[in-house]
Amino acid sequence: MIFNYDLNDTYLMACSGGPDSMALLDMLLKQKYKIIVAHVNYKTRKESDDEERLVKKYCKSHNIMCYVTYFNKSYRGSFEAIAREFRYDFFADLYEKYDCKGLFVAHHKDDLLETYLLKKQRNVVNESYLILKETIIKNMKVLRPLLYECDKEYLLNYCKDNDIPYGIDSSNFSSVHPRNVIRKNLINANKEMLLKQALKDEEKLINTRNDVKDFIKFYPVYTISLLSEKDDLWLMIFLYELCEKNYKKYIVKSLLLTLKNYLKSDKSNLYYKIADDYYLEKNYQQIAFNHRNINSFSYVFDKLQYVATSNFKIVNSGLKMQGIYVSNDDFPITIRSYNNDDKITLKEGSKKVSRLFIDKKIPLLERSKIPVIENCHHEIIFVYKLYRKYGYKNVKNNLFLDM
Numbered sequence: 333m334i335f336n337y338d339l340n341d342t343y344l345m346a347c348s349g350g351p352d353s354m355a356l357l358d359m360l361l362k363q364k365y366k367i368i369v370a371h372v373n374y375k376t377r378k379e380s381d382d383e384e385r386l387v388k389k390y391c392k393s394h395n396i397m398c399y400v401t402y403f404n405k406s407y408r409g410s411f412e413a414i415a416r417e418f419r420y421d422f423f424a425d426l427y428e429k430y431d432c433k434g435l436f437v438a439h440h441k442d443d444l445l446e447t448y449l450l451k452k453q454r455n456v457v458n459e460s461y462l463i464l465k466e467t468i469i470k471n472m473k474v475l476r477p478l479l480y481e482c483d484k485e486y487l488l489n490y491c492k493d494n495d496i497p498y499g500i501d502s503s504n505f506s507s508v509h510p511r512n513v514i515r516k517n518l519i520n521a522n523k524e525m526l527l528k529q530a531l532k533d534e535e536k537l538i539n540t541r542n543d544v545k546d547f548i549k550f551y552p553v554y555t556i557s558l559l560s561e562k563d564d565l566w567l568m569i570f571l572y573e574l575c576e577k578n579y580k581k582y583i584v585k586s587l588l589l590t591l592k593n594y595l596k597s598d599k600s601n602l603y604y605k606i607a608d609d610y611y612l613e614k615n616y617q618q619i620a621f622n623h624r625n626i627n628s629f630s631y632v633f634d635k636l637q638y639v640a641t642s643n644f645k646i647v648n649s650g651l652k653m654q655g656i657y658v659s660n661d662d663f664p665i666t667i668r669s670y671n672n673d674d675k676i677t678l679k680e681g682s683k684k685v686s687r688l689f690i691d692k693k694i695p696l697l698e699r700s701k702i703p704v705i706e707n708c709h710h711e712i713i714f715v716y717k718l719y720r721k722y723g724y725k726n727v728k729n730n731l732f733l734d735m
Contacts, residue, residue, distance in 0.1 A: 335363060335477050341433035342366045344426055344472075346419070349383030351498040352438035354390070355487040356478060358496050360436065361394055367436075369396055370426055372419045374403040376411075383499040390497060399426055424470040433473065439463055440478040440487060441527070442518060448530040449514045455585055457541075457568045458576070461534045483523060537565070544569045548577075555618045559595055567592050574621050579610055595619065603696045615695035628700065630668035636731060643669075644703050644716075645734040655729030656714040662707040667733070670704045676712040677722050685715055692718060703733055 337343070345360065347353040347369045360367055369391050373384045384400055391398035401422045407414040423435055448461045465479050478487070491498050518526075544566060551558065559567065571591045575583045591612055594604050602614040606621075613620045629643045636658060638646050644667065658665060674685040689699045705714040713721040716733050 333359060333477075333481060335360070335365075337365065337434065337475070337477075339364055339366075342368065342430055343434045343436055343475075344423060344430070344432045345369050345436045346423060346438070347371050347387050348438075348501075349387045349499045350438075350501055351488050351491045351496075352440055352478070352484070354387075354496050354498040355482075355490045356436060356438040357390075358490075358494060361396070367396055368426060368430055368432065369398040370419075370423055371398065371400045372403060372415075372422060373400060374415060376403075377501065379499050379501065386497050386499055420470050420472075424472055427472045434475045435469075435472045436475050436477070438478055438487075439476045441480060441483040441523060442515070444479055445518055445521075445523060445526050445530060446514050448526075448533070449518075452533065453514075455568060455589070457537070457565065457588070458572050458583070461537060462530060480527075540566050541569050541573075544573055548573060553618050554620070556595075556614070557617065559619070564592065567595060571595075575606065578621050578623075579606060601690070601693075601696050611697060613695060613697055616693055622697070628669040629703075630666060632664050632666050634664045636663075643701070643735075647732045647734050648730070650729075650732035650734060652729065653717045654734065655732035656705065656720050656724055657727035657729050658705070658707070658713075658731050662713065664708055666706040667703050668706065669700050670702065670715070674704060674712050676715060676719055678719065679722050685712065688715065688719060701735070703735075705731075 343360070343365055345353070345357055345367045347357055349371065357367065357369065369387065371384060371387045373380050375381075388398055388400070390396075399422075401419075403415060403418055405414060405418055426432070427435060444463050447463050451459070451461045463476065463479060465476050467474050482490075490496070547570070559570070562570070568588050571588050572583060575587070575591075587606065591604060591606075594602055594612060594614060597614070600614070600616045604612045606612060609623050611622055613622055629641070631641055631643075633646075638648055640646075646667075670685045670689075672686055675682045676685055676688070685704065686699075689702075694702070702718070703716045704712050707713050711721060713724055716735070
């Protein structure tokens with residue numbers, strides 16, 4: 333296998349001591365590339381020290397500079413994520429020190445397919461399904477020359493045929509890691525057909541993501557009728573893009589799945605708290621992502637007075653629908669947000685306030701802002717701009733609410 337990089341440049345090589353990296357290192361040396369080797373000993377397996385010695389011995393026999401570092405960080409959460417950050421920081425220091433033009437990494441076709449299957453299984457929508465052949469990480473050009481050309485079997489045979497020493501990572505045989513389960517299933521798979529499917533799915537992912545971004549730019553309002561035409565992949569990307577745009581925090585798959593189910597629900601009026609005061613609102617025929625403060629409120633007044641609160645103002649004039657007449661017999665009155673059990677007496681009989689909101693198609697998150705007035709007899713006598721208690725309509729208003 334012939335590589336097409338500039339032989340005058342210096343390159344860094346990430347070498348674990350496994351068959352993949354040892355085969356690539358040997359290929360690069362045979363093609364006269366100037367290589368500096370970087371090895372990380374994580375001290376997590378019984379083979380770790382043996383692999384370090386193997387890499388050092390090989391480099392010494394071929395007059396290659398070899399740098400080793402040891403993982404010594406305390407951490408919480410994913411070891412893989414912390415370890416990756418640690419090694420790429422190590423690589424970046426060497427890369428800069430020796431003015432390298434590329435970092436060789438021995439990812440191969442099996443790694444590509446494993447990554448594709450793992451990301452499909454996880455319903456990844458915010459990144460590529462595939463590993464990139466070239467990318468930039470920490471200002472380093474990361475090169476993966478084996479990615480589409482060689483599989484694991486080829487590299488193992490290369491090492492055996494060329495007497496290249498290598499170590500075997502025993503953790504690769506554990507069924508604890510999802511990637512290892514996929515790896516075992518990949519052994520007997522038709523890799524060429526799977527690669528074609530991976531490339532096809534990647535193209536669909538990119539096209540769908542572009543379509544979603546155009547949709548978000550073009551449509552200021554997102555109606556249920558428009559969204560009902562879209563498939564699950566489209567909806568997941570749509571939800572991710574809106575959450576990422578407005579929420580700006582890490583968005584987990586479970587959140588996207590929950591939001592997707594809310595979109596597909598037969599219920600016409602729903603809201604879902606994403607975080608803090610940020611909500612997905614489904615209001616009859618449209619959805620929106622909004623920051624809302626839905627804290628309940630309650631104020632008690634012993635007499636008629638004109639004041640301003642953080643939720644409303646009491647004023648002495650306004651539109652008819654904004655006001656009601658209150659007498660001395662009503663005090664003390666409470667002006668508050670509604671409760672689920674609230675009822676108001678209308679001409680046709682008693683009716684729940686929540687039902688009236690539904691009849692008027694008031695969005696769920698808007699309902700908590702609408703003040704209701706309760707008199708001293710614990711009767712709801714007014715729902716702002718919507719209803720008065722039967723018998724309160726024919727008297728000139730003296731209390732008006734403004735928001």
